[in-house]
Amino acid sequence: MSEISRADVEHLAKLAHISMTEQELEKMAHELAVIVDSVATVSEAVSGEIPATSHPLPLTNVFREDEVGHVFTAEQSLLNAPDAEAGRFKVPAILDEE
């Protein structure tokens, strides 16, 4: 069984910006261990010489002229904003209060 502790999940949840209760952390640690055990078999299948595939098709970079295309107005951009003021997104404090 993979060693995934409650503390590991707490760290991952912090990285992923998802607040979790004690109960959720416990449950997730258990579920994650089971899933990781099952998927970890991939490391048995491969040796160093196999190239990695990140994408199903060989792609080359796509270029276009650097021209201004369609742009949204400030009003359109703010239409779905949870909070806005004076034509701008209003966000909570970036820095801690202290």
Added chain:
Amino acid sequence: MTTHTHELIRLTAAEMAAKLRAGEITSVALTQAHLDRIAAVDGGERGINAFLHVSEEEALRTAAEVDAIRAAGGAEAEALHPLAGVPIAVKDLIVTQGQPTTAGSKMLDGWMSPYDATVVTRLRDAKLPILGKTNLDEFAMGSSTEHSAYGVTRNPWDITRIPGGSGGGSAAAVAAFEAPLALGTDTGGSIRQPGAMTGTVGGKPTYGAVSRYGAIAMASSLDQIGPVARTTEDAALLHELIAGHDPKDSTSLTGEVPALAETVRGADVSGLRVGVIKQLQGEGYQEGVLARFHEALDALRAAGAEIVEVDCPSFEYALGAYYLIMPSEASSNLAKFDGVRYGTRVLPEAGPLTIERVMGSTRAAGFGDEVKRRIILGTYALSAGYYDAYYGSAQKVRTLIQQDFDAAFTKADVLISPTSPTVAFPLGEKDDDPLAMYLNDVATIPANLAGIPGLSVPGGLSEGLPVGIQFLAPIREDARVYRAGAALEKLLTQDAEPLWAQAPELAETAEAAAHAAGK
């Protein structure tokens, strides 16, 4: 519901299109018939719940436009797309202007897209009335449509069972005659597996063949939009409409869109080499599913196909690779849902309102359990110290799977397998066992990892529930899966009604009856 309505909705999309062209029916009548059907069977506790949003006004407006153009005749009428006036439903992962898009998540409750997905623009340009948006597992994460924040979708064949997922809404809508056509998205089987569960046809095009611009991304190297329909011809017609290069999607393929509907109409398998994938049968597959699968092989063989066995040893690791690559990409793609510029913002119950804490509480409240599970799993797989063992190995497995396919396609023109190891299971059965849920995708995942096209067609019934047969072909050879799929469809319906016509009659929901009584 009138007899006329009942008959209209049971036509295939191709038949509807022909009747519209011949002036035998109007698009307004056809669209209204589907809206009536949705009102009759979709709502309430025993309803299908395929739709999250129904767009009656917009659909009828488009329909009336098509009717007016046809009535006026002339060049504009001549120029109408063959499917003009045939209504369609759109999976709610695909963004639409003027209709809400939720991705089945509370995170996007009430969100209105400021732009249309390219596939939606194609539908609008071709004047297909858009009936509404269909239910799905939240952010397309699931195989049963039970992970939607807006309730489960029920299987029209048995409303106590799942319709498959994540595109259960699109498949159920088409199976329940609420729409003749629908759009789906397929990251690990989300078009094909619901097709199998509901006795409908689901196509996953070659990666890049259909623009993904405006499809809310789960795993960008795997996601693909595709057609959902009741027949291979209808799926082919829709596939042709949505395929083609789009400069707004940097992974979009260039080149000609293959003539798929033509392929379907002349489909014949004589001389076609059909490869049975050794690894996608046997253990874990229900007896009834395998019985229908072997009957399909017999039918193809009798029609002149050459059945060969192909060995794909790395498929054993496909599920593991998928459940590392997909959550890794998803954890990154879903980072944008932070409650800052759009979507839900939830403030923490106590303590200071810093952006970190607001993000944490927003994502805690906005995402469901399965989405959180995948984000955490992806974050784990990508973290320092584990990256090489997990994500790195998974990417190498992906290479091995492509090599397996390459070798298989030297021996066979198309590959065949059951679409899913089981028929539709009861709602709630796998709620507490994510791993059991993941096993549903074992036969569909390899195609996404390799980017190749796939098609699921109905293969008969087991225990009264539909079984799907999957065909796979090399990259850009989408026509081959349609050729084989259409040929099998023809063989299996020679002496029997098509599967979609055998679905049990749905009772009108209590809500619909009360509504009708109150009229």
